[in-house]
Amino acid sequence: MNKYEKPGEFYDGLRLHQNENTGGCSPKVIQALAGLSREQLAYYPPYNAATEVCARYLGVDAERLTLLNGLDEGIMAAAIGYLRPTPDGFVPEAIIPEPAFEIFGFDTEIVGGRPVRVAPNPDFSFPLDRVVAAITPRTRVVFLTNPNNPTGVSMPLEAIRAVAAAVPAGAIVFVDEAYAEFSQRSFIPELPAFPNVVVGRTFSKAFGLAGIRIGAITGHPDTLEPIRLAVPVYSVNIAAVVAVQAALSDRAYVDDYLDQVQQSKALLYAACDRLGLRYTRSDANFVLVHAADRAADIVRTAMAHGIYLRDRSKEPGCAGAIRVSAGIIEHTKRCIHVFEEVLCAAQ
Template sequence: MSTITESKTVTPRRAVLAMPEYHPPLAGREALRLDFNENTFAPSPRVIERLHAITSEGLTKYPERQGVEAIVAKHLGLKADQVLLTNGVDEAIHLVCAAFLEDGDEALISTPSFFMYDVSVQMMTPDGLRKVQADESLAFPFERFLAAITPKTKLIIVASPNNPTGAVVSREALLQIAAAAPQAVLLVDEAYFHFHGETTMQDVGSIPNLIVARTFSKAYGMANLRIGLLAGDARLIGYTRKVSSPYNVNGVALDCLPVALEDSAYLAWYVEQVRVGRERMMSGLDALGVPYFPSAANFVLMRIGPKHKELVEAMRRRGVLLRDRSSDPGCDGFVRITIGVEAHVTAGLEALVASLKEIAWTR
């Protein structure tokens, strides 16, 4: 029997070997989920009704996203060819990278931010990811970010509000970035837009290198259905559509999305719950003496320091999940808590008070 030598074994592309992996800590989440920035309550009741109305025959069909894309485009004040529905924003990021990055190109992000940017960029250009680190304030480093753009920059990704900080980047600053890099796609990740309100969606089409990403996982409460979108100049969306699977969004999600969009009253109610709860959480942290980053999203990032792991475990014992963000650049000792409906904010604060006392936390 011949021995298979290393030179004859199957190996992936160099980029796959080099790219980082994302391992979300999803196991054992049968508790109050204040760790992943999900809607903590429910989607619109109309979504539940629609789920019950789906027939067995409906499940046998391949999904058709084009009609729903037209509905979403109208909802956003856009044309159908300016919108692409995706399997969540995770896929949206991947598709933009696949459409516009080649090996050797540069992509620019600020850190700390969403880790999937690293994964998708480095899959396409292993040595091309450029990062601008925020200072101790964790605010978006606009001037240094602008100065980091080079002729090799082909993709720029900015999240506003940002995850994990909740920091925002003004529309004016984003348009300056787009103007400074006409050779690059500017992808503005607005996954947490509904909890802040400022957007660049009105600039889609007039800014030729702008693409906006949105998700229906957060405010709409449809994370398990996996649906998001890209909106941008029709030419850019056409290139992105070309690298997308024709059946990338499942039919159940497509069936439910129009009724979710129709229920604007429910969306407004949930967003207001988060807005009030966020202020209440930040006031509670002030009273406890816990430093935090002022947030425009549905979460708050707080600085616990060396006892960050102890706090996460103490909260878990009380049935509340938090997300330790200490591995993020510049976030050592930081822990993130999701904001949801009033009862969940109350439970989170009560558990936080007891847990900080248990671990003998001091500032």
């Protein structure tokens, strides 16, 4: 069991609670995995080819990119590399604008760093002034997610530049771009001008590879070094090495998913408008629906239909909010039926 799972949790229904690609990965990935030889499984994995392919995809030099066993590993490695207390009693701080991907806080605390949480704006726009005000000489990491999870709201690239300019020497800005394929905006082209910024990416979402675990981190080699040192040697396995290359060779598959995400979000917005539910417009493959006192009812009814939604009610600024993956159109329609069942029954 890992830190995401609860005892007895087993999801065999429609998983709209973890922002996965519920259509499954590209068939080319399955073909590539089937082609693995006995020797490939017997040898430690070579990384050059997969690193080159990922670097080309992201438009960076291969020396500026490290493959990861999922972006989660990059977050933990950044925490280990930058947020451990020093023997003289210095406790580094990580700034985390809320609501945030919960792993930033977990990993900061696990290594002994101090999370400094910044409250959200009511519309989830990026609270730049308060993030800058939270920076101290002890700041070592600012965790930003663009577009953010669980809101789906993007921050202006100018805000990232401003944060990068405001952090003390020795600190980094960690830009988590897990959902950048959906927003089609990235800080990566700006990295040469901002050596204290690193960008993390994942192939779990748009490319449907969450189960095989593959991500990447890019930035200035000196800034990446403490992160690289904390990544276990050979943590990316040969199946992931082969899978990511096959996934990146099938652009049509990703384009189709991105197209379905746009359509799914439009369907969800229209359904919410019809049903009188508020929602936050999203640049990612999920939508935060503000269902107020109907949230628990919707999550329960969905579960009874074998559909899993994520109740985010307990997060700052998110009272009554449910996060719904918006990907495969057919799956979105099933979720909308649940919304209709709960809200029309109430009328």
